[in-house]
Amino acid sequence: MAVKGLGQIDQEYDGSNLKVGILYARWNREIIDALVEGAHKRLLELKVKPENIILESVPGSYELPFASAAMIKKHKLDVVIPIGVLIKGSTMHFEYICDAVSQSWVDSRQDAQPR
Numbered sequence: 808m809a810v811k812g813l814g815q816i817d818q819e820y821d822g823s824n825l826k827v828g829i830l831y832a833r834w835n836r837e838i839i840d841a842l843v844e845g846a847h848k849r850l851l852e853l854k855v856k857p858e859n860i861i862l863e864s865v866p867g868s869y870e871l872p873f874a875s876a877a878m879i880k881k882h883k884l885d886v887v888i889p890i891g892v893l894i895k896g897s898t899m900h901f902e903y904i905c906d907a908v909s910q911s912w913v914d915s916r917q918d919a920q921p922r
């Protein structure tokens with residue numbers, strides 16, 4: 808049977824040696840702030856040291872892909888958690904940003920490939 812949504816955590820994870828970034832967009836802050844708080848809380852539950860959780864923000868979701876790569880280099884992170892919220896309105900703004908961000912993630916994966 809297909810597993811839908813988050814699977815059950817089936818093992819202990821130890822993040823005590825990890826340095827993690829949370830990079831969030833400064834749009835739709837009520838939702839963003841709840842997502843950031845939840846990510847931070849979960850990282851602490853997974854034994855990531857508070858001093859090894861770096862929080863930074865960008866103007867919006869459009870900046871997340873390239874700013875994520877820059878943040879990893881700047882803070883020598885093991886991983887970054889990008890958080891953005893796009894809400895459909897009455898124009899094509901939503902589609903344009905989603906498309907740009909999706910393509911930017913693809914480009915950043917290609918940049919990260921070993922030459």
Ligand SMILES: Nc1c(NC[C@H](O)[C@H](O)[C@H](O)CO)[nH]c(=O)[nH]c1=O
Pocket residue numbers: 832833834835866867868869870891892893894900904
């Ligand atoms: N409309 C939303 C945006 N728009 C801002 C862009 O992401 C970008 O920051 C701006 O165009 C400057 O380059 N961002 C979101 O995260 N969510 C939105 O709903």
Ligand SMILES: CC(=O)[C@@H](O)COP(=O)(O)O
Pocket residue numbers: 893894895896897898899900901904
């Ligand atoms: C994706 C968005 O920015 C959204 O808030 C835009 O709303 P609208 O399309 O009505 O300008």
